[in-house]
Amino acid sequence: xxxxxxxxxxxxxxxxxxxxxxxxxxxxxxxxxxxxxxxxxxxxxxxxxxxxxxxxxxxxxxxxxxxxxxxxxxxxxxxxxxxxxxxxxxxxxxxxxxxxxxxxxxxxxxxxxxxxxxxxxxxxxxxxxxxxxxxxxxxxxxxxxxxxxxxxxxxxxxxxxxxxxxxxxxxxxxxxxxxxxxxxxxxxxxxxxxxxxxxxxxxxxxxxxxxxxxxxxxxxxxxxxxxxxxxxxxxxxxxxxxxxxxxxxxxxxxxxxxxxxxxxxxxxxxxxxxxxxxxxxxxxxxxxxxxxxxxxxxxxxxxxxxxxxxxxxxxxxxxxxxxxxxxxxxxxxxxxxxxxxxxxxxxxxxxxxxxxxxxxxxxxxxxxxxxxxxxxxxxxxxxxxxxxxxxxxxxxxxxxxxxxxxxxxxxxxxxxxxxxxxxxxxxxxxxxxxxxxxxxxxxxxxxxx
Numbered sequence: 001x002x003x004x005x006x007x008x009x010x011x012x013x014x015x016x017x018x019x020x021x022x023x024x025x026x027x028x029x030x031x032x033x034x035x036x037x038x039x040x041x042x043x044x045x046x047x048x049x050x051x052x053x054x055x056x057x058x059x060x061x062x063x064x065x066x067x068x069x070x071x072x073x074x075x076x077x078x079x080x081x082x083x084x085x086x087x088x089x090x091x092x093x094x095x096x097x098x099x100x101x102x103x104x105x106x107x108x109x110x111x112x113x114x115x116x117x118x119x120x121x122x123x124x125x126x127x128x129x130x131x132x133x134x135x136x137x138x139x140x141x142x143x144x145x146x147x148x149x150x151x152x153x154x155x156x157x158x159x160x161x162x163x164x165x166x167x168x169x170x171x172x173x174x175x176x177x178x179x180x181x182x183x184x185x186x187x188x189x190x191x192x193x194x195x196x197x198x199x200x201x202x203x204x205x206x207x208x209x210x211x212x213x214x215x216x217x218x219x220x221x222x223x224x225x226x227x228x229x230x231x232x233x234x235x236x237x238x239x240x241x242x243x244x245x246x247x248x249x250x251x252x253x254x255x256x257x258x259x260x261x262x263x264x265x266x267x268x269x270x271x272x273x274x275x276x277x278x279x280x281x282x283x284x285x286x287x288x289x290x291x292x293x294x295x296x297x298x299x300x301x302x303x304x305x306x307x308x309x310x311x312x313x314x315x316x317x318x319x320x321x322x323x324x325x326x327x328x329x330x331x332x333x334x335x336x337x338x339x340x341x342x343x344x345x346x347x348x349x350x351x352x353x354x355x356x357x358x359x360x361x362x363x364x365x366x367x368x369x370x371x372x373x374x375x376x377x378x379x380x381x382x383x384x385x386x387x388x389x390x391x392x393x394x395x396x397x398x399x400x401x402x403x404x405x406x407x408x409x410x411x412x413x414x415x416x417x418x419x420x421x422x423x424x425x426x427x428x429x430x431x432x433x434x435x436x437x438x439x440x441x442x443x444x445x446x447x448x449x
Contacts, residue, residue, distance in 0.1 A: 002428035004320030004350045004435045007031065011351030019337055022346070025167040029344040030337075031321075035381040038347055040333050041324060042381070042389035050074075050391065053325030053344045054165070064245035065394055070327065073391070079238070080246060083212050084397050090296040091207035092132050096402055097294055099127040100409035107414065113444040114419045118263040118437070122255070124406050125262075129254030132398075133209045133247055134195050151184055152256060162433070169344070184248065192244040209250060213243055253395040257318050258403050260436050265312040265407065267426070268365045270416045270443050275367060279308055280411055280448075287412060299404045307367035309403065313385035315365060317349035318434045322387055349384050350435065358382040410445075417444040 010031055014020045018034035032038050041049050050070035063072050065080060082088070103124040130136040165172060195210050204211060217238050269276040282304045290298040299305075323346050330339045339345060354362040358378060359369060368374065375383075386393035393399070410416075421442035429438040 001430050002320075002432065002435065002438075004317075004348070005428055007321045007346065007348040008351040008354065011348045011355075018335060019332065024344070025163060027166055027169055027344070029323075029346055030339060031346045031348065033351075035352070035379045036334070037332055038381045038388075039379075041345060042322075042347070042387070042391075045330070046389050046391070048328050048330050049324035049326060049345065051325040051327065052391065053169070053323050063242050064249045066249050076242075076246070077390075077394070079216055081394060083209060084394055086296070086397070088207075088212060089397055089401050093294075093296050093401070093405075095131045095206070095208065096128050096405045099124060099131060100294070100405050102127065103406065104409050104413050107410075107445060108447075113446055114421070114442055115445055116440045117266055117443045118259060118441060121262045121266075121406065122259045125255050125259040125402070128402050128405075129251055129258075131208065132402075133250045133254065134191060135199075135204065135206050135208050135210055136195075151187060169342070180248075185244075188244045188248045188251070189241060192247050193240050196240065196243070209247070213246070217243070250395065250398075253393070254398060254402060257434065258399050260318060260434065261309075261312060261316070261399070262403050262406060263437065263441055264316040264426075265308065265403075266410075266416050266443060267422075267441050268312060268315070269308070270418045270422065272365050273417075275308065275365065276411075276416065279304055280415075283408060283411055287408075294405060294408055296401070299401060299408065302404065302408070304367065305404055305407065307370040309400065310370040310383070311365060311367040314353045314359065314369065314383060315362075316435055317353055317385040318436075319385075319387070319393075320348065320350050320435055322347040322349060322384065324391075347384070352382060352384070413448060414445045415448050417446055419444045 010020060010022060011033060014033065018032075018037050020031040020033060022029050022031050032041060050073070052067065054067050063076065065073065065076050068076060106123065107120070161172075171177075192210075196214065199210065199214055269279065282302055286298060286301045287294070289301070323344055326339045326341050326343045326345065329341050331337070332339065352358065356362050359382075381388055384392075386396040386399075419442050421440075423437075423439055423441065426441075427438040429436050
């Protein structure tokens with residue numbers, strides 16, 4: 001059973017409880033159900049829960065924005081958050097645009113309509129993340145595709161390392177070890193060093209992530225906004241290993257998760273042709289208004305596209321469960337429950353997103369749930385596909401722009417329809433650490449008249 005489904009079932013089993021005690025392996029944890037409690041933990045009292053609770057070596061790949069403990073994370077966030085501003089993403093739009101056009105040309109050249117959609121969309125996401133993160137084109141990638149595919153299989157398969165960390169929390173950090181196999185670390189270290197050497201010998205003006213990171217590198221030390229108990233300023237050196245660690249996180253976020261989200265989105269559009277018709281109408285009108293150019297402003301003009309995207313992630317929030325580790329003993333407001341320092345607290349987005357208390361008829365795909373009026377009337381923690389609070393997903397904006405570019409390019413030329421092989425009901429894979437389909441999703445991609 002997929003881990004997200006497990007936590008959704010626990011969530012559903014205790015409708016009157018604010019919190020529910022669970023064991024992960026032999027480790028006691030706490031599942032938070034009440035949205036006000038979640039708001040306290042993830043937002044208001046974030047300083048008490050700033051760790052994700054997935055700790056391993058602070059050196060090299062342990063110092064990445066996703067896994068790093070709060071001390072390292074504070075330092076990294078201050079430097080790397082500016083890479084994902086709207087201004088920086090605007091400068092990268094041309095890279096996504098080019099890859100989107102090549103993706104549509106590739107589909108146009110195929111001699112059949114029916115496709116396994118996840119594998120197909122991956123061709124776009126690998127091209128865009130490689131171009132935007134590393135400055136690599138498809139031709140350059142050809143020699144690395146086999147390795148990348150192997151890395152993807154390693155990352156998105158069951159891992160005894162994760163279960164060992166649940167049984168003995170902090171064991172990898174204690175032994176200065178890592179959850180990640182050496183093959184992954186070696187690949188990204190070598191890739192980043194090669195790109196840096198090329199950029200140093202021949203600077204570019206691509207304005208991709210690597211260009212931006214090399215600008216940051218002019219300030220070799222990254223300072224924390226926080227001070228240690230000894231009041232000494234914490235610093236971390238922006239080494240090739242630290243850059244490779246962030247590149248790895250960008251790759252994972254921009255490749256597999258975006259491809260899976262778009263797979264679910266296209267599946268729902270095929271099953272709901274009325275939604276697809278409305279989206280196509282908006283797309284045609286907005287493109288006409290912008291003279292056929294797909295710019296950052298063009299994508300922002302597509303308000304219904306945003307609703308469809310949000311509704312997709314409501315039904316299929318990829319990261320499950322969200323987790324934080326208590327930094328201090330903490331009494332949950334409105335209860336007599338005290339969370340001890342070091343305890344992991346968990347949140348089930350899938351449980352919340354499919355709770356009829358917040359989303360009536362939750363199994364129905366309805367983008368109008370995200371009209372401004374409906375969003376305004378909902379609790380801010382009732383929707384959290386990217387997490388909530390200061391430690392939400394730093395790549396959220398990139399993922400949205402990347403995915404909308406692909407859908408815009410695709411639906412401006414093609415219509416998506418179900419085929420004889422399209423599953424009527426989706427089950428989630430028990431073998432993935434994210435919410436992903438158990439079986440392959442086949443859809444027809446038909447040229448628009």
